[in-house]
Amino acid sequence: MIEARQLTKHFDDFVAVDQIDFRVNPGEVLVLLGPNGAGKTTTVRMLTSIIRPTFGDATIQGYSVINDPDQVRRNVGVLTEHHGLYQRMNAINYLAFFAQLYGLDHKTYQPRIEQLLSQFGLYQIRSKRLGEYSKGMRQKLALARALLHHPPVLLLDEPTSAMDPASARMVRDAILQLRSEDRAIVLCTHNLNEAEELADRIAIIHNGKILHNATPAELKTQMVGQTQYLVRYTHAPYQWAYTAQLPGIRLTSQDDHTLTFSIEDPPQQTPLLLSELIGQGVSVIECKEVNRSLEQAYLQVVSMNTEKES
């Protein structure tokens, strides 16, 4: 589990991270979303005890990043922004080196290395010098390094930024798998689709402050309104009009073949709405959620903050 309380970092007069609070439970993914220089990497570095907070504290599995840096690092797997692998080593030696640094013995790390290399499609090139690896391969190897010691907490900085779509899918699946294994994960990304797919919560960070920390659905609801559902129909009774007064459901637009509703609690209320429509003789052929992008919500948050600051 990760818990940050009033976490702050100043570099001389520059405030890189400004009193941020968040909590990531086991089996949860928190996505830190923000522009370049927002304070994401500084936050990750504070969570690994590399950078000492100016104020506040954070705990990793109960260990303070200020008072127990060694324990913190033992419990964290980090994928850094710069992977900087040792060019003249091969994948097996590289992972073995880090496995030993994390105190794993040969019997433990040997099968683990093979398993991770296979999982990320690097097994065939395990003997190749790392200097010959492509950017995506390096990123996958760096991720394998972060997972070597089965850390309960993972801090992943741009895990798929240099990957082709297939590799990115592989890594996302791995992250989902890790979440299901009860790891607490913080993920920094600019990729909004990835954020939406993986995040249990999204924290939008801008100028060192967390502007919003919510689930993707909550974020979209707060920023671009409630969930919208579109109902397409082929036939409706003559001069039909929607008159039902279902709680939490509001008709927002209507034309000859479509109806758009704003629904507060879609899982509960959508079936009721459909029953009502069909009951009134509307021939429904499709009912789908209107796609409200996370991008819209994100840009809305950032622009609101910029306006507020200016």
Added chain:
Amino acid sequence: MAALHNSFNHVKAEIWPAWLITRREVKDQFRDWRVVFPIVFLTAFFPYLMNYAVRQMLNFVEQYGAVIVAERLIPLLLMIVGFFPISISLVISLDTFVGEKERGSIEPLLDSPLKDWQLYFGKMLASTVPPLVGSFLGMSVYLIGLILQKIPLPETSTIVMVFVLTIVQAIMMVSGAVVVSAQATSVRAANLLASFIIIPSAFLIQIEAFIMFWGKNVNDLWWMVVALLVLSYMLIRVGISHFAREKLLGREIDILNLKWIWQTFWRSFKGNTAGLFSWYRQEVFPALKKMRYGIVIALIFSAAGLAIGWRMVSVFSFPVEVSSLDELNENLRSIVELTYLSKASVALIILQNIRAILIAGFLGSISFGVAGIAPALVTFAAVGYLFNGLISSGIPAGYLLALILPHGILELPALLLATAATLHAVAVLLAPSKQKGIGEVWIESIAVWFKITLGICMPLFVLAAFIEAFITPQLVLWLYQ
């Protein structure tokens, strides 16, 4: 037995991660032909060249019966053969942290559960071992060459001393270079800063060559070994104390920021005080309290100086012939009449004292405080020598006390405090400070030195100079007329 076994396992577990770093880096170095080639060259070819030089030199000097020149040259060349490969250690160690930072591979290491000292020590060892192996091989090839050419070998103790000196020099150079590497912002900056290691090392080699070639006893170089070990310890201590993971990942740019330097100095010198009294109360006196260990050390060395000076009378006979107290008084009166009763003499005394403490400060700053003790040691040794010499000549101790105490009671403590301030400034530099860069701490240590020197020593020196010029001689003449 079980406790011993546990202790051994504990030590092994602590050292193991450092060893992992060393092992990986040494393997990596031996995969790089740019490191391997010069080591092989300096191991195999260079000693052969030196053997040839010795042979030619022997043949040449034998014609003129100056075999001693060649005899001295043999251990000197052994030292040179050993030194060349260890110079490579400088290149490796300068790159060790800042190079990894530039290649982006340092962060995974910093994220790992390595302790600071394990990472630091592992990297230091990795920079030291390959060049030292090359150095030992080179010296062995050189010695085997001498045997094959039937050239007499130096004495065993000299060979051992040269091997030990080579090890210590390598440790000193590497520890200095690793400090630079851990603090520099780029490889370029580290390379530019290398002159701070290369120039002292070059001087060192010249001093060693001088002692080896012209010195009475080659074994005097053991003192050099001890001094280099102390210096290496200090460098390693500074390196580990100021090793900060955060700074390694910083994006600072190298610029000479005079404003920042002045602000840092002034902040540390002045503190948050508004006037002179509050400055003394909040800054000077607390600093004085903090340097109590420095005062104790300065006292110990001053007492040692006094004792050494006292004993020196039996080694070097006292040069002044004093037949009577009247003669001494006459000399004193003539001195008083000639120079002392002038304002210029006060200025001269003050200047002399300022020069002494500046020398102490300078020597202290380049030797981690070790040489900063020298002025106090020498002054107290002179006092001891003078005292014993004059007492042995029949001059009453009271006369001598009257000659020294009135101003000495201020001047000698001021000198002690100036020495203690130098030691304290070094202690500030050696104290762990993860949040500040080494440059910042260095400026702060200078500010501490100035605080004590200007706040306490200078007023005492000024007062002592007036007493020395106007009161002491008159008092002596009045007491012993």
